[in-house]
Amino acid sequence: MKSKLEQIRKDAIKAFEQATDPKTIEKLEKQFLGRKAELARIAKDIKKIAKDKRPEIGKLINEVKRDIASAVNKQRATSSAGASQTSSKFDYTLPGIAPATGHLHPITQFLEKIEDIFIKMGYEVVEGPELEDQKYNFDLLNVPEDHPSRDIQDTFYVSREDKKGRPYVLRTHTSPVQIRALESRKPPVRLLVPGRVFRNERTDAGHETTFYQCEALVIDKNIRVTDLIGTLELFIKRLYGDDVKIRVRPHFYPFTEPSLDVDMSCLLCGGKGCSFCKQSGWIETLGAGMVHPNVLKNMKVDPKEYSGFAFGLGIDRLMMLYYGVDDIRLSYSGDLRFIEQF
Ligand SMILES: [Zn+2]
Numbered sequence: 087m088k089s090k091l092e093q094i095r096k097d098a099i100k101a102f103e104q105a106t107d108p109k110t111i112e113k114l115e116k117q118f119l120g121r122k123a124e125l126a127r128i129a130k131d132i133k134k135i136a137k138d139k140r141p142e143i144g145k146l147i148n149e150v151k152r153d154i155a156s157a158v159n160k161q162r163a164t165s166s167a168g169a170s171q172t173s174s175k176f177d178y179t180l181p182g183i184a185p186a187t188g189h190l191h192p193i194t195q196f197l198e199k200i201e202d203i204f205i206k207m208g209y210e211v212v213e214g215p216e217l218e219d220q221k222y223n224f225d226l227l228n229v230p231e232d233h234p235s236r237d238i239q240d241t242f243y244v245s246r247e248d249k250k251g252r253p254y255v256l257r258t259h260t261s262p263v264q265i266r267a268l269e270s271r272k273p274p275v276r277l278l279v280p281g282r283v284f285r286n287e288r289t290d291a292g293h294e295t296t297f298y299q300c301e302a303l304v305i306d307k308n309i310r311v312t313d314l315i316g317t318l319e320l321f322i323k324r325l326y327g328d329d330v331k332i333r334v335r336p337h338f339y340p341f342t343e344p345s346l347d348v349d350m351s352c353l354l355c356g357g358k359g360c361s362f363c364k365q366s367g368w369i370e371t372l373g374a375g376m377v378h379p380n381v382l383k384n385m386k387v388d389p390k391e392y393s394g395f396a397f398g399l400g401i402d403r404l405m406m407l408y409y410g411v412d413d414i415r416l417s418y419s420g421d422l423r424f425i426e427q428f
Pocket residue numbers: 352353354355356357358359360361362363364365367368
């Protein structure tokens with residue numbers, strides 16, 4: 087019995103040493119350690135052996151089993167290492183896979199272009215809160231209590247209340263930042279205020295409830311409407327190129343007097359008229375005006391000594407024109423197919 091077990095151990099180890107592929111190893115494992123293997127049969131028949139010899143034989147069976155198992159493991163490890171080396175098709179000369187890196191959103195990229203232009207003209211970029219007190223969003227900007235822009239129809243109010251018990255508002259424009267900025271500054275000032283604003287709009291290709299504005303405020307002595315128009319013309323040309331023309335039309339805004347709407351010549355047809363500009367050759371670009379004397383007083387600035395201009399740009403629309411995007415909703419969709427194009 088003893089010599090038989092020794093023989094099994096010798097045969098098994100020899101067989102495993104010669105086995106190289108995983109299939110053979112698996113077959114041999116079954117042959118030597120499986121339920122129908124000779125070793126298993128001997129273990130089963132141990133009862134037939136004389137009682138005093140059983141412990142010795144039992145111990146030997148376990149030793150043989152352990153040795154065969156370690157031969158299996160050893161051979162399996164060398165065969166898999168060999169397989170991965172010989173079957174590898176890795177080409178070390180191929181260029182690597184660049185890790186995916188993020189980038190700024192097209193609106194942020196475009197805003198930075200605008201900020202660059204104004205910073206070069208000596209403007210300071212300032213920001214303010216998106217949740218506003220009605221005092222800053224309306225009162226101090228010369229927007230009376232009964233003005234339609236305060237209507238629940240186009241304004242988002244929240245449950246938090248101000249000192250007068252009026253609800254706070256998601257700012258409808260970036261103008262409140264002008265008032266806040268003048269609380270800690272004295273004229274002359276040149277400010278650029280970019281930021282997100284909110285209106286209760288019905289969304290479509292040209293309207294969103296959340297969008298970006300960029301506003302500018304200049305207050306100094308002897309600021310005239312021609313300074314405003316000159317600044318706007320320079321800005322539009324630096325952004326879209328020297329061929330672009332601008333025109334101004336009278337308009338009404340409560341916080342400026344006189345107020346202007348500014349158009350620029352259509353980028354697509356060059357002013358000849360096309361479906362984008364509704365055959366007019368012009369595209370509405372921004373609102374502007376000379377700061378209303380009441381607003382100057384609210385900023386603690388003497389309108390007899392100082393004057394100023396302000397204008398506001400809809401960043402989304404200008405960005406769409408710049409890159410040729412036809413739906414404002416794409417900007418906020420989070421769709422990578424859109425974002426990755428910039
Ligand atoms: Zn056109």
